[in-house]
Amino acid sequence: MNGRELLGEVWRNLLSGTTRAALFGLAFAAVVGALAVADARAVVALHQRAAEFVAAGASVRVLSVAANVDGNACDALGDVPGVVSSGALAEDGTLLLAAMPDNPLPTYRVTPGMAAVLGVRAESASGVWVSSRTAETLRAGPGQVVDTDTGPVTLAGVFDYPDDGRDSRLGYAVLVPEPAAGTFDQCWADVRPPTDGADEMLRWAVRPGAAQGLSVTQGQLNPTLGAEFDGAAEFAGRPTRFALPAAALAGLVLGFVSVRLRRLELAGALHVGVSRGALLAGAVLETAAWTLAGLALALCSLVVAAHVGNPADPWDAVLVDARGPAAAALAALAGAAVAASLVRERHLFRYFKDR
Incomplete structure (x- = not known):
């Protein structure tokens, strides 16, 4: 049997339904696709938890040492591997807004690095930053000017600061950015993923020459979601981590059964003179036809599952689970x-006799 005859035979078997291609293709898509989708949703859930952890400020570590934080050293921590951003702040009295004459707002001096820590939007070189809640109260946005007891002030930026268990001081406060040179009260560092050495690293922000007995405290900006979220460990220990070998086993069984059910037909082909090589090639080609169809359906389901509700790059999840x-x-x-x-x-x- 030459190649042309072999392909013709394969085509006839597929069209006639001898191979049960539709049945096995759908079974492949259902079983393998379900395993891939289950693992993809587990990965998406991890991304969602990580995003929630970061959005709540739980990844931010805070070092407090009154008037002894080196602003330049604190901002420089943002260049250290594992530290996404860092910045320093210090209390600086209050500011009375004309629109809120009965509620003076606490004022804080902050270094430029705090913009990245807080996610300040539309920041500019001059002006002040306020939380989105304060901006809504003032009915003002970035670039607008508000009147205060010290004169007009430009809202240079706005940042989200929900009441979700984090240190509430900045919820209604005015932040005044200034050069990092000088000393501050606190250093904030967004550390991802959390490490045992994060607090030790933060101590580099303490001003050189500070008194040995100085009171230094460290902690989380928001401890309500736990001390840490170790995404790598959670990923390695997820319940669906065996989806890949399970999918491979399912494919092996389906491929074996699809041919085993036709052993009478194949033995008959050998009896009339079909070579063993042609028999193997035909079985593999027929299996490849329904496998590719099932694979396409499984991958389509996987892409949808990886995109729905995923706060991270969905193609990362697709690449992980397409292997199954x-x-x-x-x-x-x-x-x-x-x-x-x-x-x-x-x-x-x-x-x-056994048919």
């Missing part, structure tokens, strides 16, 4: 080849 369906497809071909190789012409009458 790919391994299952290869395993299905291997299973078909094994099943075809086990067919024996001398067992033809036994296959006939």
Whole structure:
């Protein structure tokens, strides 16, 4: 049997339904796709928890040492691997806004690095930063000028600061950015992922020459979500981490069964003179047809599952979980080849009786 005849035979088997291609293709898509989707949703859930942890400020470590934080050293921590951003702040009295004459707002001096820590939007070189709640109260936005007891002040930036368990002082406060040179009261550092040495590293922000007995405190900006979120450990220990080998096993079984069910037909082909090589090639090609169709359906389901509700790059989850369906497809071909190789012409009458 030459190549053209082999392809013609494969095509006829697929069209006639002899291979049960639709049944096995759908079974492949259902089983393998379900495993991939389950793991993708577990990965998305981890991304959601990580985003919630960061959004709540739980990844921010705070070092407090009155008037002894080196602003330049604190801002420089943002360049250290593992530190996303860092900045210093210090109390600086109060400011009375004309729109809120009965509620003077506390004022804080901050270094430029605090803009990244707080996620300040539309920051500019001059002016003050306020929380979005304060901006809504004032009915003002970035770039607008508000009247105060010290004269007009430009709102240079706005940042989100919800009441979610974090240190509430900045919820209604005015932040005045200034050069990092000088001393401050606190150093904030957004550390991801959290490490045991984060607090020790923060101590580098203490001003050189500070008194040995100085009171230094360290802690989380928001402890309500736990001390840390170790994404790598959570990913490694997720319940669906065995989806890849399970998908490969499912593909192997489906490929094997799809050919094993046709052992009488294949033994008959050997009996009339079809070569073993042609038999193997035909079984693999027929299996490849329904495997590719099932693989396409499984991957489509995976892409949708990885995108829905994912705050991170969904293609990262796709790349992680596409390995399962790919391994299952290869395993299905291997299973078909094994099943075809086990067919024996001398067992033809036994296959006939067992059908």
